[in-house]
Amino acid sequence: MGIRHRIVLVLLSAILLGAAGGSAAVAAPAIDLDHPVGGRVTRGFAPPGERWGAGHRGVDLSAAAGEPVRASADGVISFRGTIAGRGVVAITHQPATRLRTTYEPVEAVVSAGQRVRRGQVIGRVQAVVDRHDGLHWGLIEGETYLDPLSHSRGAPAPVRPNQVRLLPAGATPRPVETDGAAWAEEAVVTPVPVGLPWLARGSTRPADGPVTSGFGMRLHPVLHVWKLHDGVDIGAPCGAPARSALAGTVLVAERHVAYGNRVIVDHGGTRTGYAHLAAVNVAVGQRVEAGQQVGLVGTTGWSTGCHLHVMAWREQTLVDPSWLVTPQ
Known part of the structure; x- marks a missing residue:
C-alpha cells in the first residue's frame, strides 16, 4: 500500500x-x-x-x-x-x-x-x-x-477467472472454451486417481522441502475465504532452485497478481505450473528438461512466506499435483 x-x-x-x-x-x-x-x-x-x-x-x-x-x-x-x-x-x-x-x-x-x-x-x-x-x-x-x-450475498457478477467447479468421482467435466492461456485460471477440476502413470513417470521433484499445504479446500491465508487450494506447496527457502518436473516447452512466463512470478510448462497433454517465484530463468517457447531450473523459489503474489506453489493440468483440466512432489 x-x-x-x-x-x-x-x-x-x-x-x-x-x-x-x-x-x-x-x-x-x-x-x-x-x-x-x-x-x-x-x-x-x-x-x-x-x-x-x-x-x-x-x-x-x-x-x-x-x-x-x-x-x-x-x-x-x-x-x-x-x-x-x-x-x-x-x-x-x-x-x-x-x-x-x-x-x-x-x-x-x-x-x-x-x-x-x-x-x-x-x-x-x-x-x-x-x-x-x-x-x-x-x-x-x-x-x-x-x-x-x-x-456478501455471493460472488461478483459476471463470473471471473480463478473460480472452479468440483465434480463427484467418475463425473465427466463439461469442456471449457478458453482463449489463449486463460485456461490456466478457468480450468474445471475433476478427481484423478492417485499414482496416475502419465504424471509420475520420469518426473523430478520441483523443489526440496516438506509439503506445507496440499491440494483441496482450505481457508485462504490472504483472502480469508474458504476456497480451493489449486496446487501443492513445498516449503523451500527463498532463492532455492525451482525445477520443471517433466521435460517440455515453456508455455507461460508471467507476472500474475495472485500467483506472482509464474512459469507454466507444456509436456504434451500435461501442463505443470510453478508460482510465487522470486525470479524466472526461462522464456516462453524455451525447451526444458526434467529437473532443469525454471526459476527461484520466492514469495511473490498472494503469498505469506517463501514456498513453491506447484500446479498441474491434464488436457486443460486442473488436477491434484501430489505425484510431482513424491515422484515414482
Whole structure:
C-alpha cells in the first residue's frame, strides 16, 4: 500500500468514525450485501491490531476506470467528497448502529442525503495515477471495521477467472472454451486417481522441502475465504532452485497478481505450473528438461512466506499435483 493510499484511509477513518461517538459493535450486523462491481477480489480484509495501525480495512475488487459502481444495499448517502484526490462515497444502511459501506476511488453521481436502492449506480471507478485500476470496498459498524465479503450475498457478477467447479468421482467435466492461456485460471477440476502413470513417470521433484499445504479446500491465508487450494506447496527457502518436473516447452512466463512470478510448462497433454517465484530463468517457447531450473523459489503474489506453489493440468483440466512432489 502506498503512502498516499494510507493517507486516504486515515482521513476517511477520521471523517467516517470521528464524526460521531459510540462504542464498537459487538454482534455481527444482519445485512446482505451485493458486490459493487463485477471484478474478482485482488486483496482481502486484514484489519489493523489498533485503530490507527497499518492494515487493510476492506477489500479491493478489480475494476476498470469508468466502470459503474453500484450500492451494495439500500441506504442514504452519508458522505460524498474527495480525499487526497480520490472520490469517496459512504452509504449508511442502519442509522441506529451506524452501519455503512464505503467506496473509493469513485466519481460520484449521487449527493449527500440522497436515498439509494440496492444496485443503483452511485458513480464510476475513478482513474487514479498512482494505483492500479480497482475499487476499495469497506464495511463499518460504529467504529468497527468488518469484512464485507462475510456479509456478501455471493460472488461478483459476471463470473471471473480463478473460480472452479468440483465434480463427484467418475463425473465427466463439461469442456471449457478458453482463449489463449486463460485456461490456466478457468480450468474445471475433476478427481484423478492417485499414482496416475502419465504424471509420475520420469518426473523430478520441483523443489526440496516438506509439503506445507496440499491440494483441496482450505481457508485462504490472504483472502480469508474458504476456497480451493489449486496446487501443492513445498516449503523451500527463498532463492532455492525451482525445477520443471517433466521435460517440455515453456508455455507461460508471467507476472500474475495472485500467483506472482509464474512459469507454466507444456509436456504434451500435461501442463505443470510453478508460482510465487522470486525470479524466472526461462522464456516462453524455451525447451526444458526434467529437473532443469525454471526459476527461484520466492514469495511473490498472494503469498505469506517463501514456498513453491506447484500446479498441474491434464488436457486443460486442473488436477491434484501430489505425484510431482513424491515422484515414482
